Amino acid sequence: xxxxxxxxxxxxxxxxxxxxxxxxxxxxxxxxxxxxxxxxxxxxxxxxxxxxxxxxxxxxxxxxxxxxxxxxxxxxxxxxxxxxxxxxxxxxxxxxxxxxxxxxxxxxxxxxxxxxxxxxxxxxxxxxxxxxxxxxxxxxxxxxxxxxxxxxxxxxxxxxxxxxxx
Ligand SMILES: [Zn+2]
Numbered sequence: 001x002x003x004x005x006x007x008x009x010x011x012x013x014x015x016x017x018x019x020x021x022x023x024x025x026x027x028x029x030x031x032x033x034x035x036x037x038x039x040x041x042x043x044x045x046x047x048x049x050x051x052x053x054x055x056x057x058x059x060x061x062x063x064x065x066x067x068x069x070x071x072x073x074x075x076x077x078x079x080x081x082x083x084x085x086x087x088x089x090x091x092x093x094x095x096x097x098x099x100x101x102x103x104x105x106x107x108x109x110x111x112x113x114x115x116x117x118x119x120x121x122x123x124x125x126x127x128x129x130x131x132x133x134x135x136x137x138x139x140x141x142x143x144x145x146x147x148x149x150x151x152x153x154x155x156x157x158x159x160x161x162x163x164x165x166x
Contacts, residue, residue: 079135084108088149097154110134111150111158 031038046053061068084093084105094103102108138147150158 102151
């Protein structure tokens with residue numbers, strides 16, 4: 001091999017360094033050890049390059065919109081399934097209303113057992129959005145007691161019954 005070729009082969013070897021398992025472990029440990037410093041550095045970079053950072057972030061979101069939406073949806077669905085499973089006390093979440101066999105997760109919701117659901121939602125989000133916010137709230141609060149799974153019809157029926165009782 002000619003000397004020039006040999007030298008360029010050596011140079012390329014250096015460039016083609018393959019990331020090993022221990023490299024990524026080391027990087028991960030470094031990131032964990034320096035979490036605060038990295039966060040601060042990132043924020044300073046953001047302050048100095050705000051427009052550029054926002055532009056790149058926007059471009060990234062636009063370019064990856066479908067994938068990001070899919071990921072968000074999966075995240076929300078996983079949170080919902082986790083809550084429904086926990087509050088159903090079953091791997092096959094189902095409505096807790098006696099005799100009801102609804103187990104389609106699209107038709108199930110979390111119900112505040114002895115409470116006014118919409119009042120509770122207002123206190124946990126400051127709004128009455130329901131939906132995913134409720135699941136996040138439950139998870140962040142370590143799945144507190146006092147909730148059950150109902151289908152939407154029986155959730156509605158419960159409000160009718162409690163209205164009659166008043
Ligand atoms: Zn039901």
